[in-house]
Amino acid sequence: MIWASGWKLASAVSNAGGLGMIGAGSMYPDTLREHIQKCKAATSKPFAVNVPLLYPDLDKHIQTIIEEGVKIVFTSAGNPKTWTQHFKQHDITVVHVVSSSKFALKAQEAGCDAVVAEGFEAGGHNGREETTTLVLLPAVAEAVTIPVIAAGGIATGRQMLATMVLGAEGVQVGTRFVASEEASSHLSFKEAVINSKEGDTQLVMKKLTPVRLLKNGFYQEVQEAEARGADEIELKRILGRARAKLGMYEGNMDEGELEIGQVSALVKDILPAGQIVKNIWQEFSDALVSPLQSKA
Numbered sequence: 001m002i003w004a005s006g007w008k009l010a011s012a013v014s015n016a017g018g019l020g021m022i023g024a025g026s027m028y029p030d031t032l033r034e035h036i037q038k039c040k041a042a043t044s045k046p047f048a049v050n051v052p053l054l055y056p057d058l059d060k061h062i063q064t065i066i067e068e069g070v071k072i073v074f075t076s077a078g079n080p081k082t083w084t085q086h087f088k089q090h091d092i093t094v095v096h097v098v099s100s101s102k103f104a105l106k107a108q109e110a111g112c113d114a115v116v117a118e119g120f121e122a123g124g125h126n127g128r129e130e131t132t133t134l135v136l137l138p139a140v141a142e143a144v145t146i147p148v149i150a151a152g153g154i155a156t157g158r159q160m161l162a163t164m165v166l167g168a169e170g171v172q173v174g175t176r177f178v179a180s181e182e183a184s185s186h187l188s189f190k191e192a193v194i195n196s197k198e199g200d201t202q203l204v205m206k207k208l209t210p211v212r213l214l215k216n217g218f219y220q221e222v223q224e225a226e227a228r229g230a231d232e233i234e235l236k237r238i239l240g241r242a243r244a245k246l247g248m249y250e251g252n253m254d255e256g257e258l259e260i261g262q263v264s265a266l267v268k269d270i271l272p273a274g275q276i277v278k279n280i281w282q283e284f285s286d287a288l289v290s291p292l293q294s295k296a
């Protein structure tokens with residue numbers, strides 16, 4: 001996750017038994033190298049790097065990942081055909097994030113080892129079709145033979161169990177970990193996340209790159225621009241002033257871009273990442289024993 005998942009969060013998740021991930025999308029190649037090296041020093045467990053394929057310095061990121069011996073890469077926001085085989089030649093496991101069965105099939109054809117099926121509820125960039133996790137997951141599980149990892153709206157073990165019933169073999173959890181002690185997100189953003197309620201997020205920027213945001217001044221600006229029919233150029237201009245960093249990293253809660261998922265409405269506390277992994281696992285194990293209980 002941009003401006004959230006550095007080496008501290010990734011290593012804490014890996015040390016707790018999850019697969020921690022470094023979000024390369026907000027890093028310069030040198031910063032990424034530093035985070036990978038620090039992550040290797042902080043955990044002996046596997047970890048991954050996420051690379052949004054639309055990243056401007058993509059070649060350099062990929063070079064860094066290969067040079068540093070990273071074993072697992074999650075690609076997103078782009079065509080998996082372009083880089084998957086290159087990663088595979090370096091013995092790297094490749095997982096691609098998709099928002100439809102059509103894209104899942106393309107990822108499988110490109111040689112990806114697994115896909116993340118990410119529903120409309122998810123924080124960050126998202127599919128245009130608005131397919132929710134509950135619908136997307138069984139559709140993708142039916143369409144492909146490679147393993148499917150569920151994402152979008154998962155913050156508890158009971159939700160994790162639900163995704164497994166629908167065909168997932170793992171889950172990718174984003175929003176819950178923004179509200180973790182190790183996330184590099186600004187404390188004001190973490191506090192806004194735990195104080196948010198149902199209906200406080202919305203998907204905007206469909207013309208450009210759809211993204212789910214917490215409603216604030218920046219969101220209003222985008223909404224108003226879209227309502228008067230702003231074109232891509234104007235939307236790019238609004239986005240162009242490093243608004244994501246301003247909001248999520250520097251803590252400007254009004255003018256900054258705040259990417260977060262619907263499930264923030266269920267997140268009530270900022271916890272150590274290891275505790276979050278533990279809690280999810282405990283809830284999952286309890287839910288397995290009594291899956292039909294209405295309360296977790």
Ligand SMILES: Cc1cc2nc3c(=O)[nH]c(=O)nc-3n(C[C@H](O)[C@H](O)[C@H](O)COP(=O)(O)O)c2cc1C
Binds near residue numbers: 050
């Ligand atoms: C603050 C934030 C930043 C994110 N940045 C990225 C990113 O850089 N690359 C990516 O593939 N997904 C990104 N995501 C999506 C997450 O990786 C994950 O798929 C998503 O958060 C799952 O849904 P959830 O938010 O409901 O848990 C981001 C999500 C959030 C909340």
